Amino acid sequence: MNVLVYNGPGTTPGSVRHAVDTLRYLLEPHYAVSTVSSKVLLQEPWQTKTSALVFPGGADLPYVKECRTVIPAIKDFVSKKGGKYIGFCAGGYFGSSRVEFCQGDPLMEVTGNRDLKLFPGTARGPAFDGFKYKSDVGARASKLLVNNGAEFSCYYNGGSVFVDADSYSNVEVLAHYVNAIDVPFSDVNKDNTKPAAVVLCSVGKGKALLTGPHPEFIPRLLEKGEEDNDFPAHLLDTLKKDDSKRIEFMHYILTKLGLKTRSNYASYHVPSLTPLLMVNSPYNNTAQSDNFEDRIVKNVDDVIVNGNHLEFSTETDSFELFKGISDSFDDASSHLNKNDPEKSLKTIVIPNEDEFSLLNNIAPGFNFQKYFMTLKENNTIGSILMYGEVVTSTSTLLNINRTLLNSLPENRILHVGDVQLAGRGRGGNSWVNPKGVCASTAVISMPLISPVTHQNISISFVQYLAMLAYCKAITSHGPGFEDLPVRIKWPNDLYIMNPDYYYSKKLQLFGNKFDHSLVPLTDIEPAYVKVAGLLVNTHIFGDKYTLLLGCGLNISSTGPTTSIDRWIDIINEERNKQNFSALPHIEKEKLLADYMNNLEDIMKTFVNRGINYILPEYYRYWLHSDQIVTLSDHGNSRAMITGITEDYGLLIAKELAPGSDYSFTGSVFHLQPDGNTFDIFKGLIAKKA
Incomplete structure (x- = not known):
């Protein structure tokens, strides 16, 4: 299921990033957190695929103007479909029945009723004086008293108090402001001394979480100066000191809202990058990466030799290239910047020919021998593996560094990462891929014109062919895997049957090679869920296409939909009833190699004979x-x-x-x-x- 963060008129880039990063930190892998526009909210059926809709900080009036036509859908999503609404600061004003902001100030006053009415009363602010739009001069570390007895400080800038929140039967106050605020916070109970800062509202079948302060704001991002330059530096120490308490509070209120959070949130840390290992197939004499160093020297203007490595920069990133595991892997690891993986340098290590056996020690999460033994000996595609335990994005790293891409051995690289810190999807969405999601990018080359048919080659088919290759790799992983209900959703997603649908319909798949006529065409939407997506980036070097086929396949991760291993367990339930042996779980190394084997065969047929020779097989898998x-x-x-x-x-x-x-x-x-x-x-x- 999705958690959608509104990103449009009214938001500030910083508020969107803080909201997205904090929600991903706490909610993934159980939910896919991404940004969304008002157009999507108005035109698309997002309600059926969404657990929570989030309006971040910014300005309430532009929200009202931009999202006026969307408000009925939001109200219906919450009250009738049981959805959740989260409003941080401006999103809290927007979600209330009435806004009273800067009353009496002729330049800044905003007063009026609101249509969303998730909080039945008035959001009045700023709770503390000094606010200025697009500025942090009025920001502060606001101390909150949580209704479970905890106390902490978090970022505040212009948010509201929820007037008389304690008096509404459908409202639970989750936190109060500790410090005296500068606006009246009760219109009915003058003895009320506890101004409400964070409220949870029950609205029909759903709930709404509204905040005045910004518990989603991350001190380390503020410290980097990615917000306004006038951010008061003296507040950082307070915010950083209470950051673990801030995370605990966010976990608490998201759980109260009814969302499933990361179980290890208190100890979880975004991992540091690890070196990229560029490994040749030991069984393929043509798979040599030695010329990579020469091509870097040739293609990059300034290459510096520094001790045991080369240093160079391309379009976006800086790199260090080492030769030899024994001599350089520890150095390559220590050079990585732990502060910001997307901005830190990247290190590449090329093992010496006699160091293949050392790979298991430095990269225990990937069995290189199994991968290369499964790969066909004469395979070109995938014959050089660029592996990193923790990477930014297997696709983006190569796509945004064109010089690096042009220097790689042609038509040979498969870039694999166990954990992606900045995975990319269609529309530019990014996410953290946890362990259990197999992230890979195959780098393939293709002529502009077929050498056999002499026809122009349409690269629009490549996304279809790659998904076909992955489907074939999954269903041929071993005897019995042909029963797995995997299908291609056009144009570039891999879907599998929803386990809930399978059990509700009491289907039997064992021995059927998954006859997808078992699912009526009218049931496609509830019957299938996504387990992989493909992103193709295209470059032209000379007279050839260079294509990056980036794919993240959920092999064993528990969220946000289901996994291949979950389905193996389901098939094994049927096999057990028939006294058949159980299927093993997917081996990612064997799966990736089979993917490369199938991709090489399919691409050769496509280039030399055309798409019409492949479509009949493709149709057997698509929905x-x-x-x-x-x-x-x-x-x-x-x-x-x-x-x-x-x-x-x-x-x-x-x-x-x-x-x-x-x-x-x-x-x-x-x-x-x-x-x-x-x-x-x-x-x-x-x-x-």
Whole structure:
């Protein structure tokens, strides 16, 4: 399920980042935390896939203007669908029934009723004087008294007090301001001496968590100066001192809201980067990375030889390149900056030819021998492994450092990371990939024109071919794995049946090689959940494409949907009833090698023979044959998907006669996604074929 953070008019970049980073820290891997626009909230069916909607700090009036048409959907999401709303500071004002801000100030006053009304009373502020828009001069370390007896200080800048919150039967005050505030906080009980800072409201089937201060703000980000330059430096010591208490409070209020949090949140720390190991296949004499150093020297303007390593910078990052594990791995590890993985230098270590046996000691989380023994000896793709236990993003690192990418051995690299600190997805969303999610990026080269057919090659098909290769690798992992209910959701996602759907329908999959006709086409949305997504980045060097196929597959992580291993356990329940031996859990090294084997075969067929030789097999895995879609840009006419075009990979859809699911008008549409939609099948752009 998703936790969506609004990012649009009214927000500040800092407020969005603090909210996203804190929520990811506490909620992943149970939820996918990402940003969302008002357009998505208005046009897409986000409610069915979302646990919580978050409005971060910023300004309330732009929220009102930008999201006015979305408010009915938000209210329905909370009160009728049991969703959760979180409003930090400006989001707290926005979620209240009335706002009274800077009353009496002719330049800053904002007073008026609000339509969301999740908190039934008035949000009045600023609670403390001195606030200025787009400035931290009025910020402070606000001390809060939690209703469980804890006390701590957190960042505050312009937030409200929730007037008479204690008097509402559907409101629980989770924290009060300790220091005297500068606005009246009770209109009915003059003896009330406890101004409400954080409230939890029950609204129909759902709940709303509203705050005046910013418990989501992270002191280390403030310390880096990523906010306004006028941030009062003397407050940092107080905020840093209470940071563990701040995290405890965030855990407490998110749990009270009903969200599932990270179990080890108190001891969890974002790990430091580890060196990248560039390892040749010991069984493939053509897989040599030695020329990498020469190409770096040739392609990079300033390469510095510093003791046992080379230092160089490319478009975005700085690198150190070492040769030999025994001589340099400890140095490469110690050089990594622990403060900010995305900004620190990156280290690459190339083992010497006689050091293959040392890999298990320095990278125990990956079995290099199993990977290379499974990889076909004559494979080009994947014959050099660039592995890091902790990486930023297997895809982004290569995509944003074009010079580094152009220096890599051609058509050979598979970049693998056990933990991604800044994984990237469609639309620019980023997240932390925990252990159990297999993150990889295959670097493949492809000619612009087929040497056999002499036809231009359309790279739009590559995302389809990569997903097909992954499906084949999963279902051929061993005897019995063909029963796993994996399918391709167009254009570039890997889906698997939702275990809840499987149990509710009392399905039996053992021995069926997963006959996906067991799931009615009308049930695709509840029946399947995402376990992998593919992101393709394209570069052209000379007369060839260089493509980065980035994929994160949930093999064993417990969230946010399900995992391949969970499904192996389900299949084993059926196998046990039939007295068949249990299937083993997925071995990621073998799976990645099989993915590379299948990808090499499929890509060769595609380049030399064309997509029409592959589509029949692709259709056996995809979800969409005969699926009916509604074309909003053609008068909401309905059409049935029948395949993919052989030129640019668009969906082929035949228009249905009004009121019929079987009769056609004769019109045919070619469909493509609009590129900015939450649910790709709700935002298709159609053109007549």
